[in-house]
Amino acid sequence: MNDGSGMPVKTEERLRKPRADAIRNRERVLEAAKAVFSAGGVEASLEAVARRAGVGIGTLYRHFPTREALFEAVYRREVEQLSDLAARLQSEAAPVEALRLWLRANVEFVATKKGMAAALAIATSGTSELTIFSFARLTKAVGGLLARAVAAGDVRADVSAEDLLRTLVGMCLLHDQPGWQAGVVRMLDVLIDGLRVSAPTRRKK
Amino acid sequence: MNDGSGMPVKTEERLRKPRADAIRNRERVLEAAKAVFSAGGVEASLEAVARRAGVGIGTLYRHFPTREALFEAVYRREVEQLSDLAARLQSEAAPVEALRLWLRANVEFVATKKGMAAALAIATSGTSELTIFSFARLTKAVGGLLARAVAAGDVRADVSAEDLLRTLVGMCLLHDQPGWQAGVVRMLDVLIDGLRVSAPTRRKK
Amino acid sequence: MNDGSGMPVKTEERLRKPRADAIRNRERVLEAAKAVFSAGGVEASLEAVARRAGVGIGTLYRHFPTREALFEAVYRREVEQLSDLAARLQSEAAPVEALRLWLRANVEFVATKKGMAAALAIATSGTSELTIFSFARLTKAVGGLLARAVAAGDVRADVSAEDLLRTLVGMCLLHDQPGWQAGVVRMLDVLIDGLRVSAPTRRKK
Amino acid sequence: MNDGSGMPVKTEERLRKPRADAIRNRERVLEAAKAVFSAGGVEASLEAVARRAGVGIGTLYRHFPTREALFEAVYRREVEQLSDLAARLQSEAAPVEALRLWLRANVEFVATKKGMAAALAIATSGTSELTIFSFARLTKAVGGLLARAVAAGDVRADVSAEDLLRTLVGMCLLHDQPGWQAGVVRMLDVLIDGLRVSAPTRRKK
DNA sequence: AATGAATGAGGGTTCATTCAT
DNA sequence: TATGAATGAACCCTCATTCAT
Secondary structure (H helix, E strand, O other), rough: OOOOOOOOOOOOOHHHHOOOHHHHHHHHHHHHHHHHHHHOOOOHHHHHHHHOOOOOOHHHHHHHOOHHHHHHHHHHHHHHHHHHHHHHHHHHHHHHHHHHHHHHHHHHHHHHOOOHHHHHHHHHHHHOOOHHHHHHHHHHHHHHHHHHHHHOOOEOOOOOOOHHHHHHHHHHHOOOOOHHHHHHHHHHHHHHHEOOOOOOOOOOO | OOOOOOOOOOOOOOOOOOOHHHHHHHHHHHHHHHHHHHHHHOOOOHHHHHHHHHHOOOHOOOOOOOOOHHHHEEEEHHHHHHHHHHHHHHHHHOHHHHHHHHHOOOOOHHHHOHHHHHHHHHHHHOOOOOHHHHHHHHHHHHHHHHHHHHOOEEOOOOOOOHHHHHHHHHHHHHOOOOOOOHHHHHHHHHHHHHHHOOOOOOOOO | OOOOOOOOOOOOOOHHHHHHHHHHHHHHHHHHHHHHHHHHOOOOOOHHHHHHHHHHHHHHHHHHHOOHHHHHHHHHHHHHHHHHHHHHHHHOOHHHHHHHHHHHHHHHHHHHHHHHHHHHHHHHHOHHHHHHHHHHHHHHHHHHHHHHHHHHEEOOOOHHOOOHHHHHHHHHHHHOOOHHHHHHHHHHHHHHHHHHHOOOOOOOO | OOOOOOOOOOOOOOOOOOOOOHHHHHHHHHHHHHHHHHHHHHOOOHHHHHHHHHOOOHHHHHHHHOOOHHHHHHHHHHHHHHHHHHHHHHHHHHHHHHHHHHHHHHHHHHHHHHHHHHHHHHHHOOOOOHHHHHHHHHHHHHHHHHHHHHHOEEEEOOOOOHHHHHHHHHHHOOOOOOHHHHHHHHHHHHHHHHHHHOOOOOOOO
């Protein structure tokens, strides 16, 4: 899989040419898919994606042989962003605040990219090998924040990362009601208050 | 044909036509719909419902001329049961406990009748007039319990019934993971702790 | 089939009871069918007919076991009216005028009962045994008028009743254009002028 | 991939993609549609058309996204041929003869391509913008011939092109009876005799 | 590699017709 | 007899996926 050396070892002349446009097309499809899944929901047709990307449907299939593969590719980067954010918050905010901010960031994501809700739902309940990876990554992200808060003595220890993640995602699934975003943020605060070990500082809005 | 009494009973209010099979079929379709909506989500095919119910697709359409009508019929009874339970709990348990029990009852419902999750989701996010009614009814149920707890000074006043209901439903939506039920019950306790005005009594498992 | 006498001859007790409502229902269905076929075209659903008649679909089928049978029954009386009219015109108008009036009467029929066009079309092109009878009857009607005019020396002899009937019906089939009725009447006059043996008296409107 | 000349031809106006099969399929669908619409009327099922054409239903829809589009494609060429013929006859035959020949050509068309009857019927009674165009074209065709005959003093002036066209089409609609074609030709002659201003030359068969 | 034509399964829906009550 | 419930074939149409060019 990896050449490993800087010198051409194989006779595969394929390595040279076909890069530029192939990569551009792949990128275009990803962009289009994000937009289309956001706007039209997860059920959007792949033809619509291809059309928006300005490529043939066949090209889409070359890059992403199944619908799942495309979906995976689309939200993998989102998952990575959230994961990275968790790492950053670990060192940039107090334990409980870091947790709160990360949870809210998720809400933001769903608010701006409707497709994310489905993506997260799949990540948390899907059975495919691909989604398992994403679930693990997100669990690790929230688990790290949670563990730090527990270690600091701020948060009770009997709640698992999985449960918290699942709750978060569930809360975001019903994002079609007016005012859902404010409601979810409010409930996250309530939840965090419930998590606190003692004297839950009632935060003022 | 004969009412068994020996005397002709001609009063037209007598069942003009028995329809043993019609009733049975209607029931079967409802059962099937509950199961299928549970497994396949709200978008499940009506043909699948008919197939599972063991009736022709035409029969399904006769009883429920629109998809909406079927939904409505499926979840109306569940919604009513939950609504009735809330009324009963109002007078049979202490405010916070009543709230907790009702929330848990919802989880039970979803656990035993998978269809409920979809039903609740529809009730909380549907846009049809029918679902609006159901949403209102559930909101009223939880709102009553919430208001009582607030009035008793046990629970903070800045959380709306809508938000609480939506959170509950969201938490139940991902019910395919192993151990989801225990996790949700745990998170509900956390949530209630967060709702308490003071000294959250940490409940022991 | 016919009792023939005024005294009960058969032990078939069925002869007494079931008349009144059965006949009424048959009549109602016929009326409804005429209305529905007129309004909704020939493709109208039989359920719609039954609904309009206020009877069950089963009842409709009891009286008219096939769609064809119903259709036949509906337009048979219309055909009979046209046939009777031809007989009357034979003795009440001059040969050519009688022909003209009868042709126009057909147009009137179609104008007031849209279904008639289809009925006539079926009568002239249908292959079922039932329609053959109607075709024969109408052919005889127009044939009588035509023969009389030929015998009087007013009309050429090389046009068959079938051709004339078919032409008439065809002209009426396109009855959806605005002004079709006046147009058809005008063309019928032209046709009659063409039929005349000599000096076609140009009729003034 | 290579134009065979040995030199790269990059001009984009070159056929970007040959689609031998696509063209063949389109043609097949058109043929099938003509046949099926003829046999089963305008309401014939598109699935039947696809079946007869030997292509998948999806292919039919790709080429003709709506039923209307298929109609349009089917009869446009026929209408054009008839229109062109009218233009040619204007200069190649005496006024009345030109009219007669054109009317007969229509009969021929229907006789050889049964689909034409439906096509003409649609053209004369359809309400879509497409059919209006076709109706206008045919009206213009017959109108030109008619006007020339009127100008020559051969034909009465009080018959409109629309009426004449509609009559012609109606006459051809019932083309399932044996001997219909001879009958229609005969009636067309009668009609033309009726149209003549004076001394209708009785044509011998 | 890219394209887009072809395919057909599948979902929604209607209705003619049969059959149990 | 009258009723209307049940059935399923047939239509329409969409789209995921395959394949020839």
